Structures are given as structure tokens and as C-alpha cells.
Amino acid sequence: MEFRENEAIYLQIAAYAGENILLGKWGQEDKIPSVRELASDLQVNPNTVMRAYEFLQGKEVIVNKRGIGFFIASDAKQKLKAYRKEDFLGHELPEFFRNLLLLEITMDEIKTRFETFIVENNQPK
Amino acid sequence: MEFRENEAIYLQIAAYAGENILLGKWGQEDKIPSVRELASDLQVNPNTVMRAYEFLQGKEVIVNKRGIGFFIASDAKQKLKAYRKEDFLGHELPEFFRNLLLLEITMDEIKTRFETFIVENNQPK
Amino acid sequence: MEFRENEAIYLQIAAYAGENILLGKWGQEDKIPSVRELASDLQVNPNTVMRAYEFLQGKEVIVNKRGIGFFIASDAKQKLKAYRKEDFLGHELPEFFRNLLLLEITMDEIKTRFETFIVENNQPK
Amino acid sequence: MEFRENEAIYLQIAAYAGENILLGKWGQEDKIPSVRELASDLQVNPNTVMRAYEFLQGKEVIVNKRGIGFFIASDAKQKLKAYRKEDFLGHELPEFFRNLLLLEITMDEIKTRFETFIVENNQPK
DNA sequence: GTGGTCTAGACCACC
């Protein structure tokens, strides 16, 4: 995995974990990779993974069973979705609309591009 | 002006200046507020405003006349628009589409919200 | 049984055993549950129960008869009471008093709450 | 400052900061010592102080002004008190009462000891 | 100057 320069690595790891949960790759209530394991997978320091897990634990997306490991919270998916939706509707969408107006892009053009996007991305694997 | 926590203040100031230019509040080739003036307006350290201006200067959106001040470049508006459009189409839009799919929001809902947004924001003072 | 997050499970198990002894549920000189039995009762790893028993053994509250099991020491109750009293008077009570002052709670309020507490807890099955 | 062995240093630092706020040594909205400064004062690694500050920031007891430092939140005192009171009434007090019953200590004895405690601790400095 | 992040490596308690 490669990391973007302008964002903290631990946040990118947290986001990566979030994706895995949302996409169902890491199933509800499953054990997630141990700190050391993921660290060696991603080629980062264990402390960095630890920070990512602490971050997610603070959001109650994962929970810790002492001496055993981290597990996905039973309602992790809903929580993550709720977080995202709140952010999306509250910040991204208004910003998106303002850009449409400023850049003089019509809703119809967006619609067309969306359909193209779906076609290009909907037959993965 | 209030600043978002997770973004550098100088970038937020640069964005604020960009808005003013795009919206025509700061007219083409006009002198823009001096570093000290804007700093005291926004309640920030003059160095921070300076960084914002240097940033915009680097993008050739504003130019510096030594001893006089900063002025809006003659083609500032087009440049800003070009920058934004490139970023918008290249990064924001695909990200936006991915969010729509993940959060299960339809294009129709977006359209409706857009119309509401226009109504709410189209009667500025 | 549910465990508090911030305290080692084996210590919580030891405390649980202590309670049972002090309350007379586990009678003087009785055999106490085997490691495996208690472990399956409490849904924890047998090693964890073992550590709790070793801890109590170190305090001479229980004794091990090899091949047979653990037994409550003849003077277990007095010992436990002594340990607790020492800890209570030496550490908890001063801490308790400091909290009263900091949180501006009066002795009278404590008294009232104590009476309520007794009423609520004095009709056990 | 000396640290207890059985509690994480960063938590002890957070508690120490909390005391200073509750006792008014660090006034409302004041700037608190910088990470490096406190670290050298307390003879610990800056990272450790950082964790303590992050912890307090998570509880919204202190806030960060970018590039300037950490400041005490305007309602820090109330928040801290609320946290403590919740913990005290919810956990410590019932535990305290249970100990009274188990150890056969009367409320009157507590009262007497409390008066002694006040006399001993009320003429500091 | 400030905080923020990261690494390398260590030691510990716990399960």
C-alpha cells in the first residue's frame, strides 16, 4: 500500500480499515489483523498502526478484547456509514454545489458523467 | 472568519481570496488588502496572510508590486477557474461518485437537493 | 460475569472470589471451583483463572492440595478483612474525603445516600 | 513529580493537569505549558506529554490553537467536575458503601474520621 | 516558537 503525502499515515490506515469494513471484506464481529501483522504488511511501524486502531476504537468502530486482539464492533458498518453521511451531506455536498455554480457546470453534465463512471467501474474483478 | 480545524489556515485564507476573485468582489487588476490589513481583519498573524499571498503568487493569481502591494493578475479569474475545474473533474468528482454509491444516494436525490440549494442561496444580500 | 475494561481480568476474578469468601458463599475450608470449571463459567481462558488463584494463594487466602484442588484457608475471612481494612483506611478513605471536598458533597448527603443504599440492597434473594 | 508504577504516566499527567484546572492554578482559557516545556519539567519524553494533552483534548477539556499552543477550554472546570461526579456517584460511592458493610464500619466512624481529615488538611502552607 | 507524525526499539502486563 502506498500512502499519500499530505495526509497522516495513521489516518490513511484507519480509512483503509474503514473501507474494508464498509465493503464487507472484514466481516462484522471478526478479528482484524493484529497490530504487528498489519504493520509488517503495510511496511510501517507498529506504533503507526496502533494509532490508527486507537482512532477507530475512539469512534467505537472496533473494540479490543484484552490479550486477544481487535474486533469489529457489531454495528461498525452503520456507524461508519452514519459518520460518512453526516460529513457528506453537511460539508461535501454544499461545497460540491458551490463548485457547480462557480464553474458553471450543469446538473445534466454531472448526470452524464455519473453514468459513464458507473459503466467504467461497475464490472470489477 | 472561522477556520476549519483540519486545514492549514493559510490555505483557507488563500481559498477565501480565490472566492473573492471568482465572485468578482475583488475586481481584475485591483489592489487587494494589504497583508497587515487582512491579518487584523481575520485575526491572524500577518505571517500567515503572507504565506497565503505567496501561495497565490506562486500560482500567478496575484502579483506583487514592491512597496505598493499585491494586485490581482489580469487573467486571474480564468486561471483560478482552470485550476479548480481540473481539480474538480480529476479528483473531487470521482470521489463524489464513489460516495454516492457507498452511501446509496441516488442522482435524483442530488438533483432535488441541488434545486433546494439554489433557492436557499440565490437571494444574497 | 462482565469485566471492567481498565482492570486486569485476573484481578477482577480474584476480587470476585474474595467476595464469595467474605460473604460466606464459599465456606471456610471448602474446596473452591476448579480452574477449568470457573473458567468455563466466567467465559475466560483457564490461564486467567489460574493467575487469579495464584494471586490469592500468594496472599495465603487459598491453599492448593496437589491433584485435588484449591481450598479456602482456615483463616481466610480474617485475612481478607485485614487486607481490605488496611487498604480502605490507608488509601480509599483519604481519597474519598478529597473527592467529597472537590465535588462539594456534604457528609449529610452521603449519609442519606447510604440509607437509601441499605434499603435497596438489604433484601437479597 | 513522581509517578505511580501501576498507572500509565500519560494518564497521571492528564490527572495532574486536571487537578491544576480544578484548583484554579491554571485559569480558565489560559495557555497551558507547551508540550516540550512540561516534558522537561516532569522529566518525561515529549511524546508522553503529547498523549496526555491528546487525551484531555478528546475530553474537550483543553483546545489547541494551531502553532500557538494548548488552552484551557472555557467550560473545562464544569466538564471535569461532571466527569468526576459521574464516576464518583456511579462507581466509587456504591463500592464505598459495600466496603462499609463488609468491613463493619459505621457511618459515625466515617464522620469522625472526616472531621479529623478536615482539621489535618485544611491549614495547608 | 508551537504541535503533529513517524521510526526504531525496548519492556511490560495480560490472555
Next chain:
DNA sequence: GTGGTCTAGACCACA
């Protein structure tokens, strides 16, 4: 084996 904490030291962006 697991996570949790701590140190030493580095580098960075920001005000």
C-alpha cells in the same frame, strides 16, 4: 501470542 506504554530522536508544517 496480544495490546499498551515509553523513550530517544528525527523531520515537518504552521504561526
